[in-house]
Amino acid sequence: MSGAVAEQIKIRDAVDVDLAAIVRIYNDAVATRMSTAQLDQVTVEERKNWIKDHSPNRHPFWVAEIDGEVAAWLTIKPFIPRCAYSGTVELSVYVDQRFRRRGLARMLLEEAIARADSLGITAMVGLIFAHNEPSLKLFGQLGFEKWGLLPRVALLDGVYRDLTIMGRHV
Numbered sequence: 001m002s003g004a005v006a007e008q009i010k011i012r013d014a015v016d017v018d019l020a021a022i023v024r025i026y027n028d029a030v031a032t033r034m035s036t037a038q039l040d041q042v043t044v045e046e047r048k049n050w051i052k053d054h055s056p057n058r059h060p061f062w063v064a065e066i067d068g069e070v071a072a073w074l075t076i077k078p079f080i081p082r083c084a085y086s087g088t089v090e091l092s093v094y095v096d097q098r099f100r101r102r103g104l105a106r107m108l109l110e111e112a113i114a115r116a117d118s119l120g121i122t123a124m125v126g127l128i129f130a131h132n133e134p135s136l137k138l139f140g141q142l143g144f145e146k147w148g149l150l151p152r153v154a155l156l157d158g159v160y161r162d163l164t165i166m167g168r169h170v
């Protein structure tokens with residue numbers, strides 16, 4: 001042992017008091033133009049139903065806490081709201097910049113994969129910009145494969161960007 005104190009990491013359902021941290025983590029990523037097609041910063045007020053719009057037993061919203069602080073989050077949402085796609089979900093994962101490269105995103109995705117059966121999930125996708133290499137590597141490490149490429153579908157600061165669909169069956 002190096003003498004470092006082990007961090008306590010806990011994954012749990014998000015609750016409304018987590019929203020400020022969730023929004024802050026998201027806004028940091030919005031600004032990078034790497035992770036999301038959302039261009040403007042969001043507010044807690046705008047996103048007040050974000051957690052309520054998820055359901056713990058079907059499309060959960062989880063946070064990962066480190067020593068009681070929200071350090072990352074993951075959402076599972078319907079892929080396309082049509083009955084035939086009901087077993088397919090879209091995953092999004094965001095980690096506070098201060099807590100990256102500590103395995104938090106991997107842990108959250110592993111939890112989603114482990115609980116997929118009980119959540120009624122048969123296939124999972126991540127919709128990831130083709131220039132978001134950290135995310136593509138992350139999903140690739142968790143058994144996701146490239147299922148599609150939508151060329152030049154997002155305009156970010158005057159540059160057209162491709163969207164990669166990373167998917168895996170459960």
Ligand SMILES: CC(C)(COP(=O)(O)OP(=O)(O)OC[C@H]1O[C@@H](n2cnc3c(N)ncnc32)[C@H](O)[C@@H]1OP(=O)(O)O)[C@@H](O)C(=O)NCCC(=O)NCCS
Binds near residue numbers: 034128135138
């Ligand atoms: C992508 C992101 C979620 C990774 O979170 P993280 O907790 O730092 O990732 P982990 O520590 O679990 O890393 C797991 C693997 O992902 C890959 N990875 C993560 N960050 C990386 C980076 N900066 N560069 C290259 N690979 C990276 C690596 O393969 C890594 O495995 P390794 O550490 O054994 O090399 C994080 O950078 C983030 O929040 N980015 C902004 C939001 C985003 O783009 N989300 C994806 C869209 S849904």
